[in-house]
Amino acid sequence: MSSGRTPCTVAVSGLNNIDSPGPGMPVIRALRESSNLEVRIVGLSYDSLEPGLYMHDLVDKSYQIPLPSAGTEALLERLKYIQSIEQIDVLIPNFDAELHNFIRIAPLLRDSLRIKTFLPDLADFDARHKAVLFEYGQQHGVLVPKSHTVFTLMEFHRALEANTYPVVVKGKYYDAQIAYSADEAVSAFYKISAKWGLPVLLQEHVRGTEVNVTVLGDGTGSCIGAVPMRKLYITDKGKAWAGVSIEDEALMQLSRTLIESARWKGPCELEFMRSEEGEYYLMEMNPRFPAWVYLACGCGQNHPEALVQMAMGYHPEPMTRYRVGHMFIRYSQDLIVPMEEFEKISTLGEL
């Protein structure tokens, strides 16, 4: 069949579209709908129960890969094996915890395995880290709530004195609690440091409405696409269940300015708080596609497609228009899988 589309093989991780979903399956659905690419999808999984492994209409072949904690040497070794069978053109990592390693081996993947990625470098990746986001915002003209990184209870008390309540106590990786008094804050410090270790972040609380933007930068200062979304319903795990694309020119301008100023390369999710005064505070910058990225596709901007094109050396036109007022509503559905498939992925590591 000659569809006129460019054939290519894309490896995608994050096949865990469970109740706290990874972005892999939404990325794959977007790629499947590409009008420019004819994709073969290679799934990369960490666990034998990631649902994407069993969605054969979306994922052509899957391989288990070692956990990030096993190190880049193990990861490279595994990818070398996978590439001896597949001809992966582009790889899109979608897990926070795996990004560091993939960024680190990106040049090796390109040079020795001919696998392309489209990721920020380590310096850019680290620069937007939670602990230094305030400085990052200052550098690129975006407001970020002030925060203190503290290692001891004594430092925490000192930082509390410089704040007005409520304050937000945040964990190194995850978790955040709003505290309305010193007692509450200290109890949150204990709870969060026990769970996630030190340091703990103490952050100024910004009251307002959360708005998120999924963005794609080309790494040379152009914003290739951006779609803003407001969550309509949040699960008890804090994940969006439903959301709607919104029209907010100030927010779009701000997002574009940030991506252009930072020369951001690759996908990212910008989490903003629109304060009661109408100011936008950048709360977090996640250096990957969000799990709701399929909404962007549904609104007319296929970001995963554009990313694959850029990774392959094309220069897609920046997308500036999108449909406002389109919703995504998540649903879950049970796959019926014979035990043999689970056996295959568990014992052979491929399916």
Add this chain to the structure above:
Amino acid sequence: MPLKTYERPYLRKLNAGLGNKFGTRNSQVPVTEIDGVPVAKLMEEYGSPCFVLSEQTIRQTYRNAVRAFSTRYPKVQMAWSYKTNYLNAVCRIFHDEGSWAEVVSIFEYRKALANGVPGTQILFNGPDKSEDDLRTAVQHGSLIHIDHLDEVYLLSEILASEGLKARVALRINMDTGVYPLWDRFGFNYENGSAWTAVTKVMAQPRMELVGLHCHIGTYMLSAQAYAVASHKLCDLADEIRKQYQRRIEYLDLGGGFASGNTLKGSYLQGSDVIPTMDDYAEAITSTILQHPFAMSGEIPTLYLESGRALIDDAGYLLGSVLALKRLGDGRRATIMDFGVNLLFTSFWYEHRISPAQEYSSHHEDMVLYGPLCMNIDVVRENVSLPLLKRGDRVVVHRVGAYNMTQWMQFIQMRPNVVLIDRQGQVHLIRRRETVDTLNEMELTPLHLELGQGKPA
């Protein structure tokens, strides 16, 4: 029909959320030789356990560090940190490569002298320098890095009584944005103690303040912290230049550069997150070169006292399996013939351990215990290894730093240490201890001599 190779039966429950074994082959890949010498042969000849050092790796690592700094900065001098590994053979390799000596006790000082290091090329650091120690250092013209004010006064008296002068440096501690802040050594920069110390030393006619020293921490994961430290040292040097018209000759940025070991509690592998020697070098040298102090006259010599990052990779510990057992909760436990007595660093590292013979792809999670009859003797709390059996050999990686100085003679004697030279020749560089090694130090009161007391 020939018999099949035996591998003990194995059963592993497939649970969700435990990851998978695919691609973790590198924890299974056997390490059968070190620098071309078979591990089995080393253990047959020198016993189990046994420490092995690679001269090739030591020299390569050292040269890489020198390259990283000297291609960015014109005046660099390394000083081998004796406490990291003071086996004479190791020290002599570093000295042969051009390294001076950095010592923190008179015992190390004497080792350095005996290793042929001229007194003027020894940096004497640390809080413990007795009157005799200081006198020895002064007589040999060594660089004395002052840790506290008591030392300034003591040294002043010695210099007066000896009628000699000393070249000194001040150890400075400071906030570089990393935790924990090492403020117990030297004089604090932020609270003004450092400047007070400068004025005290400058008032001593027999002391020549030639250097500033800092050592901001250990296993530093941020190269940026060294930029902050370099900047503060330069600020201090510049202030001394302005106030006293004295030019500081050298800045000693100490050590603390990380090795590729994985710290306990770290999610990612150490080798994936540590800065490279070039990262450290770039942070330090670019800061100094751009500072007004360096531009105001002759640039200071940069001293470095890196220990861990220069020797860790070159050290291996070879050992064997003593026994296997099941713990009360069903977990597999493996008992090795080496433990925390030899591997002090296993208190903070998750050491990489490789089998030294072939296995199938099956592996199991286990606790790795040492041989001591002490509950603290745990080498790895959870490690995935092939189906080991009694007598199987393993190789522990990156053990060159601190283990051969902090090892304990507790329950077991210390084992042989060998060095593989660049031609692949194996040299015994420290003999295994015996019961005589211990008994030689002991004295028995006459009334406890056997046959001297009451009749049995």
Add this chain to the structure above:
Amino acid sequence: MPEVLSALFAMNPMKISQNIAISENGFLFNPATGDSFSTNACGKEIIRLLQEGQSQAQILEALQREFEVDQASLEKDLADFLYMLGNYRLLDANAQ
């Protein structure tokens, strides 16, 4: 005596749950509990012999004819494997 121990010390032939399925790859599925396991060649062989109703002594003998191994190691490893089977509720408690 706890069930696991009694199974371990039983002199009678131990019975493995008969409905357990084991594949070529060493994938073991217990339909009664829904648990699945992975085992190796030697483990597979032991389970097969258990399913044939062989006693521990017979299994030891059979394995020694098949594998290059000394008796002490084999005894120890077999006991450990049977313990794990018991621990995972793969032995038939009513078979004795």
